[in-house]
Amino acid sequence: MPTLKELLDTTAAMHRHLCPRQVSGVRMGLYAGELLGLALPQQDKRLFTIAETDGCAADGISVATNCWVGRRTLLVEDYGKVAATFVDTQTGQALRLAPRSSVRHAARPYAPQTASKWEAQLVGYQLMPAEELFDVREVVLRTPIEQIISRPGRKALCAACGEEIMNEREVARDGLILCRSCAGQSYYVRTAEAVEVELPGVALALGEPLHHCGQEEGWR
Numbered sequence: 001m002p003t004l005k006e007l008l009d010t011t012a013a014m015h016r017h018l019c020p021r022q023v024s025g026v027r028m029g030l031y032a033g034e035l036l037g038l039a040l041p042q043q044d045k046r047l048f049t050i051a052e053t054d055g056c057a058a059d060g061i062s063v064a065t066n067c068w069v070g071r072r073t074l075l076v077e078d079y080g081k082v083a084a085t086f087v088d089t090q091t092g093q094a095l096r097l098a099p100r101s102s103v104r105h106a107a108r109p110y111a112p113q114t115a116s117k118w119e120a121q122l123v124g125y126q127l128m129p130a131e132e133l134f135d136v137r138e139v140v141l142r143t144p145i146e147q148i149i150s151r152p153g154r155k156a157l158c159a160a161c162g163e164e165i166m167n168e169r170e171v172a173r174d175g176l177i178l179c180r181s182c183a184g185q186s187y188y189v190r191t192a193e194a195v196e197v198e199l200p201g202v203a204l205a206l207g208e209p210l211h212h213c214g215q216e217e218g219w220r
Contacts, residue, residue, distance in 0.1 A: 001039065004030070004126065011063045015056060020121040024082055024133070025060020028097050031130040032086035033065065035095055041066035045073050048087040048145060052079040075148065087145050094141055097134045106132055158182055 002010075007026045012018040029049075033040035038047055042065060049067040051058045054076050061084055067073040083098035100106070104117065107124025114120040125133065141148070150167035158165060160182035171183040180186070 002041070007041075007063050008126070011056075011060050014059055014063075018122065019056050020118065020125055021056040021082055022060040023122060023125040024099060025057035025062075026064045027060075027125060027130060027133055028057075028082075028084060029061045029064030029067075029086075031134060031136075032084075032095055032097055034130070035136065036086060036088050036093060038088065040064060042073075045071065046089055048073050048075075048089050048149065050075045050077055050085045050087070050141075052077055052081040052083040052085075054078060057082045058084075072149070085139060085141070087141065089145055089149065092145065094139050094145075096137045096139045099133060100135050103128075103133055 004026065007030075008018055008023065011022045011026060015022065030040060032049075033042075033047070036047070040047070041063070047065055047067055049061060049065055051061055051074060058074075058076060062068050062074060065073075065086075069076070081098065083096065085094055085096040087094045103125075104121055107128060108117075108120045109124075110127040111120040111123035114123055147168070150169075154166065154168045156165045156168075156170040156177050157163070158170070158179040159176040160178055163179060165177075165179050169180060171178045171180055171185075173183055181188075
């Protein structure tokens with residue numbers, strides 16, 4: 001198992017610097033593995049991670065756990081929080097870890113010689129006991145982990161755009177199989193000429209604003 005320093009060196013090389021959030025991500029991943037009884041970084045895909053932010057902390061988590069988007073063991077639900085839920089896909093146990101609200105102040109005594117708060121956090125987060133760093137909660141996923149992971153080889157074709165859909169992400173509507181975009185859940189609007197798509201129960205005008213889930217609430 002790599003040492004903490006070796007893992008921090010790896011994430012620092014990816015970002016060309018080391019910051020407190022990278023340290024938090026690495027420590028968070030390692031602590032989750034300890035609590036779940038899993039050896040990390042994993043060589044298989046038993047651990048699945050849902051990170052609540054992208055960027056430095058997420059890469060720290062990935063380096064510590066070997067959960068990556070490209071390996072389909074990491075999902076980013078961008079809540080803008082340095083937090084993550086770690087799921088043992090064999091047992092179903094899920095733990096959400098987040099920094100304690102007092103962690104920035106608590107780091108200072110562990111690095112009294114540092115010149116700034118940022119540096120104190122950088123050093124202190126490496127030295128603090130994990131239980132002082134993180135709040136841990138056992139949680140239950142709203143979407144079953146089996147559904148998130150899906151099954152190998154599952155593919156479908158969208159009846160509207162004709163594009164292939166993988167990993168059981170299709171939507172069934174009025175007897176049709178649609179991708180989420182054509183079902184009205186698109187995160188984008190085409191700027192080219194509007195193309196009318198008319199299907200039973202489906203009316204899209206690509207190139208015009210779509211009224212989709214989340215838009216009324218200020219979708220992020």
